[in-house]
Amino acid sequence: MRARDLAEPYVSVSKGADAIEAVRLIVEQRLPGLLVTDSAGQPYAALPACDVVRTLVPGYVQEDGGLARVIDERHADHLCRALRGRTVADCLSVGRLFLPTAASDWAAVELAELMARSRSPLIAVVEQSDEDPGRLLGVITAARLLERLLQAV
Amino acid sequence: MRARDLAEPYVSVSKGADAIEAVRLIVEQRLPGLLVTDSAGQPYAALPACDVVRTLVPGYVQEDGGLARVIDERHADHLCRALRGRTVADCLSVGRLFLPTAASDWAAVELAELMARSRSPLIAVVEQSDEDPGRLLGVITAARLLERLLQAV
Numbered sequence: 001m002r003a004r005d006l007a008e009p010y011v012s013v014s015k016g017a018d019a020i021e022a023v024r025l026i027v028e029q030r031l032p033g034l035l036v037t038d039s040a041g042q043p044y045a046a047l048p049a050c051d052v053v054r055t056l057v058p059g060y061v062q063e064d065g066g067l068a069r070v071i072d073e074r075h076a077d078h079l080c081r082a083l084r085g086r087t088v089a090d091c092l093s094v095g096r097l098f099l100p101t102a103a104s105d106w107a108a109v110e111l112a113e114l115m116a117r118s119r120s121p122l123i124a125v126v127e128q129s130d131e132d133p134g135r136l137l138g139v140i141t142a143a144r145l146l147e148r149l150l151q152a153v
Numbered sequence: 154m155r156a157r158d159l160a161e162p163y164v165s166v167s168k169g170a171d172a173i174e175a176v177r178l179i180v181e182q183r184l185p186g187l188l189v190t191d192s193a194g195q196p197y198a199a200l201p202a203c204d205v206v207r208t209l210v211p212g213y214v215q216e217d218g219g220l221a222r223v224i225d226e227r228h229a230d231h232l233c234r235a236l237r238g239r240t241v242a243d244c245l246s247v248g249r250l251f252l253p254t255a256a257s258d259w260a261a262v263e264l265a266e267l268m269a270r271s272r273s274p275l276i277a278v279v280e281q282s283d284e285d286p287g288r289l290l291g292v293i294t295a296a297r298l299l300e301r302l303l304q305a306v
Binding site for chain 2: 001020023024026027030031032033048049050051052053054056057061062065068069071073075076079080107108109110112113114115116117119120121141142143144145146147149150
């Protein structure tokens with residue numbers, strides 16, 4: 001079984017998409033994060049849901065966490081407004097998660113080694129050909145890879 | 154709305170449980186990770202599914218990733234056997250994710266500040282009383298917190 005057999009579709013958004021759209025996808029499907037693609041549809045980054053939360057926290061609270069205690073509930077209702085007019089790319093942290101990428105013919109051990117080393121919950125699988133530098137086939141989650149590896153126990 | 158209103162049950166395992174049991178839970182419910190509790194049922198750690206994958210990768214492959222390419226598919230079938238006789242605690246990495254914990258009366262802004270600072274996908278919510286040092290009420294995921302914050306947009 002190769003990477004192409006394990007790859008599955010995963011909810012993705014373009015990096016230029018509206019940030020509020022990304023939040024709605026995370027909320028509606030209870031996702032731990034999203035796959036972010038570039039304008040050509042290539043895998044670009046993983047966006048963990050906790051990084052979207054960080055985007056909502058006002059800078060003065062990020063600098064002094066104690067201020068979170070003095071913000072009243074009504075103000076909290078306005079936090080999501082910070083996303084208005086912002087894109088998915090604006091939610092990626094500067095040291096955003098490196099998105100590990102595997103070729104379609106990689107074996108399970110190679111995928112496990114990459115996932116262990118990168119500590120990423122997702123691996124993007126791309127099909128490379130002479131015409132195409134890396135068409136996205138899908139994503140392999142840690143749960144999917146464990147399912148493959150558990151079969152032999 | 155306070156932390157106690159947002160807390161939800163989350164799949165958890167005791168740190169002394171069989172590691173293969175943890176893998177089965179992750180696979181069957183397609184989870185990105187598990188909440189690990191101590192012998193008293195208190196939140197102990199978050200176990201990301203990718204850390205379980207790391208436990209399966211032989212030491213010599215972790216040291217030299219190139220070796221992953223030369224291990225044949227049949228050997229890969231044996232990787233999960235590395236978990237036999239091991240506990241969930243054995244799968245936690247030494248620098249395992251700090252599990253951030255909130256008191257039950259925390260407001261949304263405080264939760265967001267903690268999640269942003271710790272970059273954790275989960276916050277454990279505990280109820281503290283004179284008799285009890287911290288009974289686990291449940292967990293708040295980033296998706297749940299975003300749902301709360303999105304209501305006002």
